[in-house]
Amino acid sequence: MKSAVTLLTRVRLLRVLVLCAFSSAVAATTVATPEVRGNLIITGSDTLAALVSDWADAFVDVEPGVTIEIQAMGSASAPPALTAGSANLGSMSRQMTRSELDSFFQQRGWLPTAVPIAVDTIAIIVHPDNPLESITLDDLDSIYSANHACSGKAATHWADLGVAPALGALPVERYGRTSISGTYGFFRERALCRGDFAAGVNALPGSAAVVSAVSQIPTAIGYTSMGFITDQVKVLPIVSGRDTSRVQNYDADGSVYPLSRTLWFYLAFDPQQPPPRLECAFLQFIASTRGRELLRDGGFEPVDSLRSKVDGALTLAEICNDDA
Amino acid sequence: MTMRSVFDIGVSFVVRATSVLVLCAVVGMFVQMVFVAWPLTQSVKVTPLADAQNNIIASERTPDWVPHSDLLPAWRESIMGRVWLREDSDGAISGAISPSMDAAEQWVSLRFNAPEIPLSVLFIDSTQRWLVAVANDGRYRMASLRMDAVEWGNIERIKPFDYHAIGGANETLLFAAARSVRQYHLLKTAGSLYPELVLARTWQVSERILGLAAAPESQRVLILAGPQSIELWNATAQQRIAQKALAEPMEGIGWIDQHHFYAEAARNQQRRVWKVEGNTDAITLASLFTPVQYLGYPEPSQVWQTSSVGKGQEQKFGLTPLLFGSMKAALIAMLVALPCAVGAAFFVGFFMSNRARNRIKPIIELLEAIPTVVLAAVAAVWLAPIFLLVLPELFFATITAVLGIPVASALWRFAPASLHGSRYHGLLPLLLIPVILLLIAAGVLLGGYVEQQWMSGSLTVWLHEQFHVDLVHLNGLLVGIAMGIAVIPGIFSLAEDAVYSVPRHAAEGSLALGASRWRSFRDVILPLAWPGVISAVAIGAGRALGETMIVLMISGNTPILDWSPLTGMRTISATLAIELPETAFSSVHYQILFFAALLLFFITFLFNSLAEVLRLRMRKRFRVLAS
Numbered sequence: 027m028k029s030a031v032t033l034l035t036r037v038r039l040l041r042v043l044v045l046c047a048f049s050s051a052v053a054a055t056t057v058a059t060p061e062v063r064g065n066l067i068i069t070g071s072d073t074l075a076a077l078v079s080d081w082a083d084a085f086v087d088v089e090p091g092v093t094i095e096i097q098a099m100g101s102a103s104a105p106p107a108l109t110a111g112s113a114n115l116g117s118m119s120r121q122m123t124r125s126e127l128d129s130f131f132q133q134r135g136w137l138p139t140a141v142p143i144a145v146d147t148i149a150i151i152v153h154p155d156n157p158l159e160s161i162t163l164d165d166l167d168s169i170y171s172a173n174h175a176c177s178g179k180a181a182t183h184w185a186d187l188g189v190a191p192a193l194g195a196l197p198v199e200r201y202g203r204t205s206i207s208g209t210y211g212f213f214r215e216r217a218l219c220r221g222d223f224a225a226g227v228n229a230l231p232g233s234a235a236v237v238s239a240v241s242q243i244p245t246a247i248g249y250t251s252m253g254f255i256t257d258q259v260k261v262l263p264i265v266s267g268r269d270t271s272r273v274q275n276y277d278a279d280g281s282v283y284p285l286s287r288t289l290w291f292y293l294a295f296d297p298q299q300p301p302p303r304l305e306c307a308f309l310q311f312i313a314s315t316r317g318r319e320l321l322r323d324g325g326f327e328p329v330d331s332l333r334s335k336v337d338g339a340l341t342l343a344e345i346c347n348d349d350a
Numbered sequence: 351m352t353m354r355s356v357f358d359i360g361v362s363f364v365v366r367a368t369s370v371l372v373l374c375a376v377v378g379m380f381v382q383m384v385f386v387a388w389p390l391t392q393s394v395k396v397t398p399l400a401d402a403q404n405n406i407i408a409s410e411r412t413p414d415w416v417p418h419s420d421l422l423p424a425w426r427e428s429i430m431g432r433v434w435l436r437e438d439s440d441g442a443i444s445g446a447i448s449p450s451m452d453a454a455e456q457w458v459s460l461r462f463n464a465p466e467i468p469l470s471v472l473f474i475d476s477t478q479r480w481l482v483a484v485a486n487d488g489r490y491r492m493a494s495l496r497m498d499a500v501e502w503g504n505i506e507r508i509k510p511f512d513y514h515a516i517g518g519a520n521e522t523l524l525f526a527a528a529r530s531v532r533q534y535h536l537l538k539t540a541g542s543l544y545p546e547l548v549l550a551r552t553w554q555v556s557e558r559i560l561g562l563a564a565a566p567e568s569q570r571v572l573i574l575a576g577p578q579s580i581e582l583w584n585a586t587a588q589q590r591i592a593q594k595a596l597a598e599p600m601e602g603i604g605w606i607d608q609h610h611f612y613a614e615a616a617r618n619q620q621r622r623v624w625k626v627e628g629n630t631d632a633i634t635l636a637s638l639f640t641p642v643q644y645l646g647y648p649e650p651s652q653v654w655q656t657s658s659v660g661k662g663q664e665q666k667f668g669l670t671p672l673l674f675g676s677m678k679a680a681l682i683a684m685l686v687a688l689p690c691a692v693g694a695a696f697f698v699g700f701f702m703s704n705r706a707r708n709r710i711k712p713i714i715e716l717l718e719a720i721p722t723v724v725l726a727a728v729a730a731v732w733l734a735p736i737f738l739l740v741l742p743e744l745f746f747a748t749i750t751a752v753l754g755i756p757v758a759s760a761l762w763r764f765a766p767a768s769l770h771g772s773r774y775h776g777l778l779p780l781l782l783i784p785v786i787l788l789l790i791a792a793g794v795l796l797g798g799y800v801e802q803q804w805m806s807g808s809l810t811v812w813l814h815e816q817f818h819v820d821l822v823h824l825n826g827l828l829v830g831i832a833m834g835i836a837v838i839p840g841i842f843s844l845a846e847d848a849v850y851s852v853p854r855h856a857a858e859g860s861l862a863l864g865a866s867r868w869r870s871f872r873d874v875i876l877p878l879a880w881p882g883v884i885s886a887v888a889i890g891a892g893r894a895l896g897e898t899m900i901v902l903m904i905s906g907n908t909p910i911l912d913w914s915p916l917t918g919m920r921t922i923s924a925t926l927a928i929e930l931p932e933t934a935f936s937s938v939h940y941q942i943l944f945f946a947a948l949l950l951f952f953i954t955f956l957f958n959s960l961a962e963v964l965r966l967r968m969r970k971r972f973r974v975l976a977s
Contacts, residue, residue, distance in 0.1 A: 172653070173646045175477065178538035178545075182820075195811050197820035204907065205657040206932035219477045220659045221646060225671065228824050228906035228918065231928065235730075235903075242735035243823050245810075 062307045063091035070097075070104030070117035073146065073208035074289055077324040078117055084320060085311045092304065108294045109133050114305055116292035119146070119212075130294075139293045139345055143312060144326040147252040148213055148285040151237065151259040153244045157189055160265045163284060166217040169198055169247060175221035184245070193245065200227040201236045201248035209233065209325070213249050216285055233325055249285075251325030289326070293345070306346035383951065386944040389936070394591040394628040396582065399610075471514050475536055476521050476663075480545060482536070484523070486510070492544045503544035508534060517564025517571060517585065521645050521663065523547065524571060524585070526559040531573065533585055535645040551643050553588045555581055561603045563611070569664060570630055572611050574603045580613060580624075586642065586664055587632035594624065631665075631938045638669040638942070654909040654920070656929060656939050667942050671909035673949065675919030679833060679901050680894035682826045682915050686834030687890060691841035692883060698842075699849030699879075700857070700871050711846060718839035726903040729832040734823050734904055741821070742801040742809050747793030754789035758782065819916065824906035826915035832900045841890035848882020848968065849875060853975055878975070881968040885961035892957035896950060898923040922950045 068078055075098030082094040097103065097113070104116030105126040110133075121140060122130070131137055150161055167174055168181035181187055185194035202223065203210045214223065223229075230236050233254040240248040241258035248259075255261060264284055291309065295302050311317050318328050471484035484490040488510040492503040509532065511525035523534045532552045538545040557576030564571050569585040577599035582592040600613040600622075612621040641650035644664055652668035694714065698707050805812035813819040852875050860870040898921075901907075906918035907928065926947055933940045 172655075173648075175538065175646055178542060179540035183814075192808075192811065195814050197814075197822060199822050199824075204928045205655075206928060211657060211659055214657075215659045219479065220663065222653065222655045222666070225653070225910040226822075226908050226917070228822075228908060229920075229928070230907075231902060238731070239734070239823075246823070 061091075062089055062304050064304045065093045065095065066115065066304055066308060067095045067107075067113045068097070068115045068117055069099070069107040069113035070115075070292075071101045071119045071289065072098050073101075073119045073212070074098070074117045074144075077144070077321065077326060080320045080324065081308075081312055081317060084316060085308055088311065089307065092308075094308075104292060105130060108138055108292055111294070114294070114302070115308070116294075117143075118290045118292060119208075119287060121288075121290060122292065134294070134296075136296050136298075139295065139297070141291045141293065141309060141345065142288045142329045143291050143309075144289045144321055145252075145329060146208070146212065146287050146289055146326055147283065148209060148216075148249050149252050149255055150262045150264065150285075151240050151248050151250060151255065152262060153240060153242075153246060154258065154260045155244055156193065156260060158184075158187060158262060161187070161262045162265055163217055166249075166264075167219060167221070170200055170202070170213075170223055170227055170249075171218045172222040172224040176217075176219040196245045199243060199246045200224070201239050201246055202227050202229060203233065203236065203250075204229045204231055207233075209249070209251050212287065213285065217249075252327055253322050253325040288329070301346050309346065380948075380951065383944050383948045386936075387941050387948055390629055390633050390938070390941050390945060392628050394582065394626060394630050396592045396594050396624050396626055399623045399625055471516070471523065473516055473523060480536060482523070482547065484508070484514070484547075490547055492547075494544065506546065508532075508547055508549070513559060513562040515562045515564040515571070517569065522550070522564075522585075524562060524564055526562045526573070529556070529558055529575075530554050531559065531562065531571065531583070533645075537646070537648060548648075550645055551585060551588050553583065555583075555590075560601070563604045565605045565608055565611070568608055568630070570608075570626070572603050572605065574600060574613070577601075580611075582611075582626065582630075584630060584632035586644065587634065587637050588643075589632045589634075591630055591632050592626070629938070633667065633938060633942065638667060638945075639673075640670075642666070642668065652911060654925070656933075665939060667939070668909075669942070669946055669949070671911050672920055672922045672925050672946060674911055675901075675905070675909065676895055676921040676923065676950065676953075678826060678913065678915075678919045679829050679897075679905060679921050680891055682830030683833035683837060683894040683897075684887070684891055686830045687838045687841055687894075688887060690834070691838045691890070692845055692887070694838075695842050695845035695849055695883070695886070696871070699846040700875055701867060707850075711843075715839050715843050717835070718843070720836075721899075722836050722897060723899040723903075725832055725836055726900040729828060729900070730903045733832070734828060737823055737825075737828050738810055738821050742805070743794040743797035746797035746800065747790045750789045750793035750796065751786055754792075755782070755786065758785045758789075821916055822906070822918065824904055824908075824918045826905075826917060826919060829901055829905045829919070830915065832904060833894055833897055836897060836900060837890040837894050840893060841886045844886030844889060845883045848879045848886060851882070851972070852878045853972065856975060878971055879968070881964035881971075885964040885968070888957045888961035888964070892954040892961070895957070896923055896954050898927050902927050922946045926950075 066082075068082070071078075075096065078098070079096055082096060086092055086094060097107075098117075101118040101120055104113070104118050105122055107113035108116045109130045116138070122138070127137060150166065152158055164177040165181060165187055167176035168179055168186070171177075174180060181198065183194065183197055185191070187198070202213070205211075210223075210229075214220065228239070230239060233250045236248040236250045237254050237256055237259055240246040241256065293302070293305055293309075295305070312321075321328055470486045471482065471490075473482040473484070474480065475482070479494065481493040482490060483493075488508045489505050490508060491505050494503075508525070509527065511527045511532070513526040515524045516522070517524050517533075521535065525532045525534065530552055531554075533550045534547045535550045536545040537548040555573055555575045557579060559573055559575060560577060561574035562571070564585075570591075571583045571585050573581045573583060575581045578596045580594045580596060580600075580603065581590055582594075583589065584591050596613065598615065601616055602614045603611065604614075605611045606623065609626050610623055611626065612623045614621045639652075641652050643650040644653060644666055647653070652670045653666040654668050654671050655666040658665055698710055698714075702710065801807065801809055801812075810821045813821060856878065857870045857874050860874045861867070865873070901919070901921045902924040905920065905924065907920045907924055908918040909920040909925075910917060926943055929939070930943050933943060
């Protein structure tokens with residue numbers, strides 16, 4: 027039994043090779059009845075690359091007749107690939123834009139189907155003894171940024187955030203991820219107005235390391251994927267400051283958490299036709315217990331715990347249970 | 351030929367073959383690194399495309415965003431991001447913001463005025479927070495798009511200009527007047543509601559500028575300098591990266607995509623197209639090691655920030671902080687390791703009895719068996735969180751131990767004569783262990799007392815209030831201690847060998863003449879052994895420079911330029927470990943990482959060569975001594 031997961035991801039090749047070797051060893055022990063066959067090509071998001079390749083490995087173990095190719099060149103690469111028919115699934119960390127939908131429609135005569143698959147949420151954490159109750163996006167920029175593109179000012183000590191002495195006199199020790207992490211890029215885009223991280227931000231090689239450091243250091247603040255939170259740290263809510271971004275706060279009442287985004291799969295299939303078996307099998311696997319486990323391991327949240335609303339998206343059942 | 355000699359020949363062949371292989375491997379690695387980094391030295395190539403290709407490429411590129419014609423029939427300004435704009439016939443600017451990607455149907459219409467200014471630039475920055483309107487005479491206004499009501503800021507003024515271009519993924523505005531190009535960026539200062547257009551960079555070209563165009567998603571700027579010359583500049587480096595003389599005079603220039611540009615004799619006439627290849631990032635030794643003016647920064651700085659948000663954002667390749675970090679980590683580690691390792695080597699190699707030496711030496715060398723990742727994990731999980739709490743104790747324990755041991759030795763003279771017998775001589779150090787433990791305990795108590803009494807209970811608060819010194823948990827001292835422990839056994843082992851291998855009869859002579867053991871060591875053994883000791887130190891330093899796991903896990907990977915041992919650092923080795931697996935093959939970033947690797951290789955190679963030269967010299971001396 028040989029799982030052939032061809033990975034064209036330029037970056038995670040080594041890790042995936044190890045994964046492949048490992049998963050074929052696991053696959054040998056599982057008894058599977060092959061139901062679907064074929065080649066699935068998934069193109070798109072960088073952020074989702076690791077998760078999608080984990081899903082793909084696990085799915086191929088269950089369905090050995092399937093081969094999966096992953097190309098992770100960024101969300102923008104998904105719509106053209108779907109339009110041209112060179113990908114079955116497009117993974118995106120945003121929804122398709124109007125012009126992307128337009129050009130898809132012009133080519134194919136119908137619209138692609140969007141399936142929300144995961145929520146990527148960044149939590150701001152501090153030590154449990156920290157008296158701070160909430161934080162603003164501008165504060166985060168003051169703390170983490172080198173050039174303070176959002177806020178225009180720096181916050182180096184806890185007193186700058188309005189914390190009373192003892193802790194107020196101490197420096198804010200900033201923890202975060204290394205530049206290769208999707209969390210890093212997402213935080214930088216949303217909280218730092220695309221500015222640079224300050225050189226003094228401690229870049230740790232894993233989310234769990236950030237949580238562990240913050241749980242032990244009273245002067246620390248950290249950002250991490252929601253999936254890694256433990257009860258050893260205090261999660262700070264983000265409140266709207268004077269200058270809270272309206273571009274990112276989609277709802278009129280501003281109730282949407284600004285450091286959260288939904289990640290999507292786009293399917294290209296004619297709504298008049300029966301749903302594609304292979305794609306649906308893969309989506310159903312994602313929704314299964316094992317799929318959710320992998321999702322949480324990757325630091326994401328399942329969609330049903332989603333706090334922001336997902337407009338007009340069809341549920342998996344609605345898409346795939348079309349027997350007519 | 352006996353079996354034995356056949357065996358000997360075989361073994362010697364294998365030994366020679368492997369040493370040649372190792373040499374080949376080292377040379378091969380070097381060649382590979384140079385090969386990967388080599389494209390950085392290549393100059394930019396600009397090649398004209400043949401006519402047949404012109405038509406294909408010159409056909410209009412579809413923009414990323416097109417106005418939705420049903421909704422907005424009258425809009426004529428270009429679109430950047432999610433905000434649509436137009437200038438109405440009465441001079442007012444109106445716009446619409448698509449409030450959400452999730453709800454593309456909901457449009458919020460905005461109307462705001464920019465009276466009396468004939469606009470030439472209408473520009474939205476990449477974060478889509480600021481709308482900038484610039485008039486030909488250099489007056490500009492700025493509006494915030496994040497507030498519910500869009501309001502204009504004051505009219506400010508930059509220098510008048512003839513041409514403008516929007517470049518580098520909408521982060522910057524370029525203006526040209528006469529022979530100079532000026533690049534402005536948005537800078538927000540504390541307290542001000544609106545950012546300002548601030549001059550970031552400026553440079554001169556040889557001829558009067560007749561056209562200006564910035565390549566999409568990059569810092570490449572095309573300039574029509576006089577009617578018959580095209581210059582290609584890299585704005586970040588402020589360097590001309592290519593120049594092309596034109597056969598016939600041209601009027602307009604522009605980009606087709608990132609790598610193709612055109613020139614046209616008159617508007618929409620026959621275009622000529624060129625292709626740009628090569629090192630357009632204009633990476634030079636100067637740009638790697640000296641401060642560079644980046645967009646969004648108030649002054650030139652040395653920054654290592656290799657990832658970018660959105661396409662076209664400047665990548666910042668300042669290698670100085672990394673090189674500095676490697677040096678700093680190694681230096682602090684050596685300061686920790688050197689006294690311990692060399693002191694122990696002197697003692698074990700000369701003063702200790704053979705019997706004790708045979709037991710102690712393997713124990714210290716056993717330390718080397720601990721994988722550095724284990725050391726790093728222990729330091730990260732256990733030591734780092736409590737490091738600042740125990741710092742006063744650590745400090746005073748070091749002081750009491752260092753000062754107390756000589757005092758204890760002096761007191762030893764008054765010990766009863768029966769204890770001084772040679773029987774115990776080799777075991778003397780064991781007697782020192784309880785003394786050291788006592789001294790450390792005293793130091794810990796003293797540290798706790800001093801912190802309570804004089805520093806009002808917290809060293810960190812006290813240091814901040816008294817000296818404005820901030821302590822952070824992941825700092826150079828922590829790295830120094832962990833890495834020091836990692837390199838101590840190596841230095842100790844080699845330095846001890848150097849001391850021990852000095853022929854004994856050299857010291858015996860001076861001892862026989864009545865010199866004390868210390869005197870014999872200082873004046874006879876040390877002058878012979880020092881090249882070996884220095885060589886051991888050099889090898890230790892080389893190892894500290896290349897050490898990866900410890901710095902990766904506990905240095906914080908902060909690329910700052912600060913000699914203080916109380917701040918962190920980011921080393922070349924840790925950067926390679928973090929970034930290399932995720933960097934696009936043959937990108938400039940990849941090439942620079944390999945250049946950094948080459949640099950590291952070169953420095954450790956220097957240290958190891960020094961060690962080898964010194965060792966050879968020591969051997970020669972011994973040979974003279976033996977004859």
